Amino acid sequence: MPELPEVEAARRAIQEHCAGKKVRRCVVADDSKVIDGVSPSELESALVGRTIIAALRKGKNLWLSLDTPPFPSFQFGMSGAIYIKGVAVTKYKRSAVSEKDEWPSKFTKVFVELEDGIEFAFTDKRRFARVRLLQDPTLVPPISELGPDALLEPLEIDEFVDALSKKRLAIKAVLLDQSFISGIGNWIADEVLYQARLHPLQIASSLSRENCETLHQCINEVIHKAVDVGADSNQYSKNWIFHYREKKAGEAFVDGKPIEFITAGGRTSAIVPELQKLTESKPEKKAQSSRSRKQKLGDEDNEGLDVEEKGKKGKRQTTKKGQNTKTGTKKQQKKADEEQERPKTRKEKKVDDIGGGQASKDGQKPVKGRGKQQKRTAMEATKKRSSNQVDSQQKKKARK
Numbered sequence: 001m002p003e004l005p006e007v008e009a010a011r012r013a014i015q016e017h018c019a020g021k022k023v024r025r026c027v028v029a030d031d032s033k034v035i036d037g038v039s040p041s042e043l044e045s046a047l048v049g050r051t052i053i054a055a056l057r058k059g060k061n062l063w064l065s066l067d068t069p070p071f072p073s074f075q076f077g078m079s080g081a082i083y084i085k086g087v088a089v090t091k092y093k094r095s096a097v098s099e100k101d102e103w104p105s106k107f108t109k110v111f112v113e114l115e116d117g118i119e120f121a122f123t124d125k126r127r128f129a130r131v132r133l134l135q136d137p138t139l140v141p142p143i144s145e146l147g148p149d150a151l152l153e154p155l156e157i158d159e160f161v162d163a164l165s166k167k168r169l170a171i172k173a174v175l176l177d178q179s180f181i182s183g184i185g186n187w188i189a190d191e192v193l194y195q196a197r198l199h200p201l202q203i204a205s206s207l208s209r210e211n212c213e214t215l216h217q218c219i220n221e222v223i224h225k226a227v228d229v230g231a232d233s234n235q236y237s238k239n240w241i242f243h244y245r246e247k248k249a250g251e252a253f254v255d256g257k258p259i260e261f262i263t264a265g266g267r268t269s270a271i272v273p274e275l276q277k278l279t280e281s282k283p284e285k286k287a288q289s290s291r292s293r294k295q296k297l298g299d300e301d302n303e304g305l306d307v308e309e310k311g312k313k314g315k316r317q318t319t320k321k322g323q324n325t326k327t328g329t330k331k332q333q334k335k336a337d338e339e340q341e342r343p344k345t346r347k348e349k350k351v352d353d354i355g356g357g358q359a360s361k362d363g364q365k366p367v368k369g370r371g372k373q374q375k376r377t378a379m380e381a382t383k384k385r386s387s388n389q390v391d392s393q394q395k396k397k398a399r400k
Helices: 004-017 040-047 157-165 171-176 186-195 209-228 282-341 346-355 371-399
Strands: 023-028 052-058 061-066 071-075 081-084 108-114 119-123 130-134 260-264 267-271
Touching: 004 052, 004 061, 004 081, 004 209, 023 040, 040 071, 040 130, 157 209, 171 186, 171 267, 186 209, 186 267
Parallel strands: none
Antiparallel strands: 023 108, 052 061, 061 071, 071 130, 081 119, 108 119, 260 267
16 A cells, blocks of 8 residues: 555656656546546646646645646555656555556556656556645645645654653554654554554553654654665565565564554554563553543533532422422312302202201311201200290299
């Protein structure tokens, strides 16, 4: 897969053989997946008659600066490659073009012929590359979203250490993040981590300053070495894990030590377990602990909000319940009032006559069972009145 060294080799080849020359002819493939946001005819018209001023690169992206905009931009993807006829441009796995292939290759997406007869082509077999026509490639994605270029804009050591201390992700995932450092891909990440003796799953923020300084040095050394030899892998140091990472597990060894393959940063990663040890989860715990403390503070705040909300909710529920109780009492009182105001039935009057119309203390139905006693009392009172009247009449007669 083309990474910074491969794209830089292509840039240097175009700069050396094509800069300052005018485009005589251009043929663009009818492939809307690769030719992005512009029609083949528009791209051809934008290039023909223009002079190539310079070839520029950032990360794994390359673009041609012409005498007038717009400019063609090339995102290499998984298998994008630049070839110049008759010129030894770096060949790498998946570049799709071999010595036996016709020229231009059937996988060519953009073919350019210059006025002096030089021809170059951008090829892509797997169709993950993107070719765009832009007024200023540096102002729009993906280039505008890239972090500092690993070769042209290396981070100072203090800046690098500080940046890693804030990353609570596996170190390989951080290195593959193009917004952090642009140009590092899968094989470079594996190589620098192997050279630095760091496990790809080690949490970045857990690395000591010494670890960070070693990693910083390895990034610079690996990239400069690869670029200096024109991305020719045959000239890479023999002790690089690069030479063995394509072999099968159980058959891959570097310096006699077995290589294992794991998934890190979403990619297959080659490691030497004997040398790249994942610290006994202390870094991860430290990172998780930092997150936990922060999350705990957030949780405490949330819990406070939850308690407050629950309190409000409880109050609302209590109030509602109270209102319901009060409403129920009012309904009962209203019903009692209506009972008192409505005309009594014969049965109720009879009960009142028998029971004296007395009501219980709770204001409900008249009390039954007292009629006979009250009747006897009334009869005794009548007899007493009659007796009194008889006595009164006898006294009057006696006076006379």
